[in-house]
Amino acid sequence: MEEQGRLLPPPGEPRRQELGEILQQIMGITEQSLDEAQAKKHALNCHRLKPALFTVLCEIKEKTGLSVRSSQEEEPVDPQLMRLDNMLLAEGVAGPEKGGGSAAAAAAAAASGGVSPDHSIEHSDYRHKLAQIRQIYHAELEKYEQACSEFTTHVMNLLREQSRTRPVAPREIERMVGIIHRKFSSIQMQLKQSTCEAVMILRSRFLDARRKRRNFSKQATEVLNEYFYSHLSNPYPSEEAKEELAKKCGITISQVSNWFGNKRIRYKKNIGKFQEEANIYAVKTAVSVTHGTQSGGDSPPTPSSSAGSGGSFNLSSSSDLFLGLPGLNGDAYPPSQVESLRHSMSQGPYGEGLAPGQLYSPRDMRANGGWQEAATPCSVTSPTEGPGSVHSDTSN
DNA sequence: TTAAATGATTACGG
DNA sequence: CCGTAATCATTTAA
Numbered sequence: 001m002e003e004q005g006r007l008l009p010p011p012g013e014p015r016r017q018e019l020g021e022i023l024q025q026i027m028g029i030t031e032q033s034l035d036e037a038q039a040k041k042h043a044l045n046c047h048r049l050k051p052a053l054f055t056v057l058c059e060i061k062e063k064t065g066l067s068v069r070s071s072q073e074e075e076p077v078d079p080q081l082m083r084l085d086n087m088l089l090a091e092g093v094a095g096p097e098k099g100g101g102s103a104a105a106a107a108a109a110a111a112s113g114g115v116s117p118d119h120s121i122e123h124s125d126y127r128h129k130l131a132q133i134r135q136i137y138h139a140e141l142e143k144y145e146q147a148c149s150e151f152t153t154h155v156m157n158l159l160r161e162q163s164r165t166r167p168v169a170p171r172e173i174e175r176m177v178g179i180i181h182r183k184f185s186s187i188q189m190q191l192k193q194s195t196c197e198a199v200m201i202l203r204s205r206f207l208d209a210r211r212k213r214r215n216f217s218k219q220a221t222e223v224l225n226e227y228f229y230s231h232l233s234n235p236y237p238s239e240e241a242k243e244e245l246a247k248k249c250g251i252t253i254s255q256v257s258n259w260f261g262n263k264r265i266r267y268k269k270n271i272g273k274f275q276e277e278a279n280i281y282a283v284k285t286a287v288s289v290t291h292g293t294q295s296g297g298d299s300p301p302t303p304s305s306s307a308g309s310g311g312s313f314n315l316s317s318s319s320d321l322f323l324g325l326p327g328l329n330g331d332a333y334p335p336s337q338v339e340s341l342r343h344s345m346s347q348g349p350y351g352e353g354l355a356p357g358q359l360y361s362p363r364d365m366r367a368n369g370g371w372q373e374a375a376t377p378c379s380v381t382s383p384t385e386g387p388g389s390v391h392s393d394t395s396n
Numbered sequence: 397t398t399a400a401a402t403g404a405t406t407a408c409g410g
Numbered sequence: 411c412c413g414t415a416a417t418c419a420t421t422t423a424a
Contacts, residue, residue: 210419213403258404265414
């Protein structure tokens with residue numbers, strides 16, 4: 001107290017001396033005992049020149065400390081973070097909460113339940129898992145948010161406290177806060193990253209069509225096979241034909257395309273495996289052509305007429321194999337259009353069918369890799385391009 | 397439980 | 411985009 005009195009402005013005294021005195025006291029603080037230092041500190045704090053001095057010190061510090069700060073200025077927005085945010089938003093993870101996990105799942109199930117039963121089951125499961133992820137995500141996010149704010153407050157309090165005894169510029173506080181926020185954002189980004197990964201895994205697990213594949217109905221495969229074997233020489237349904245088939249089978253056009261793609265490749269790969277099937281459908285087609293009844297019949301028709309499925313397309317590589325070593329593998333021959341042959345083949349699995357295979361000469365269909373090239377010569381009786389057969393299929 | 401069948405996807409070329 | 415060929419993941423038969 002008395003110090004303050006002594007430090008009071010002696011009117012005529014030059015300021016310089018006063019300042020020098022103060023600075024000396026400051027310098028001397030470290031050499032004094034704790035109590036003394038505390039007392040002096042307090043005294044200095046209350047000195048009337050203190051604010052001015054403090055400002056000066058802050059300015060100096062600001063100027064000298066600039067080098068550090070300039071390095072990391074505010075980056076606008078991290079594109080990576082943007083992407084993550086967008087994805088989380090799109091997936092409904094970051095969006096507005098729609099209630100607790102089970103509730104959301106139940107709502108989803110209820111919402112889609114009536115329309116598409118097939119869809120709803122997996123979907124509700126998916127939604128349930130997604131809701132779990134969202135819950136965790138939000139909880140973690142909130143935790144980080146809170147921790148960040150707490151920490152920031154703490155640091156700011158600390159700095160404010162210290163600002164009474166050491167020069168702390170407002171910008172420094174600002175910078176500190178920025179650093180803290182950046183640190184916490186990077187943590188949040190990791191959280192978002194992990195969440196994104198989890199969602200992606202969930203998606204691939206539930207939404208990937210391959211994982212919830214269902215076989216087509218018996219009837220659908222029937223229809224498809226019928227078309228395939230009746231157009232064996234050129235099993236490439238047109239757009240309209242695909243449409244008809246899709247409608248008839250209750251599947252999509254792309255599913256029809258998939259089916260034909262798979263069928264072609266698999267048939268070509270191992271004709272022997274399909275010979276029996278080819279036979280059945282060839283006969284069916286024959287019956288249907290002759291009798292006009294082609295739809296639906298499950299029962300294997302008796303081989304009667306000669307409307308076999310005609311020459312198949314060519315296999316590029318396996319034809320050689322087939323010619324060279326007929327009995328080696330499943331490679332056999334395309335289904336025959338000869339009745340006797342069909343007859344002999346029809347009674348057994350493909351093992352027995354192999355024997356007649358040697359009788360059959362695959363002359364037409366080798367050498368050219370294309371499917372369609374072989375079509376013409378082989379198809380003796382096949383209703384390949386007969387509009388009638390196609391039409392009859394489609395009409396029914 | 398394993399192997400075959402099967403629908404869907406991917407990579408690549410036209 | 412449509413095709414082939416390879417591959418994946420599931421369903422079904424053994």
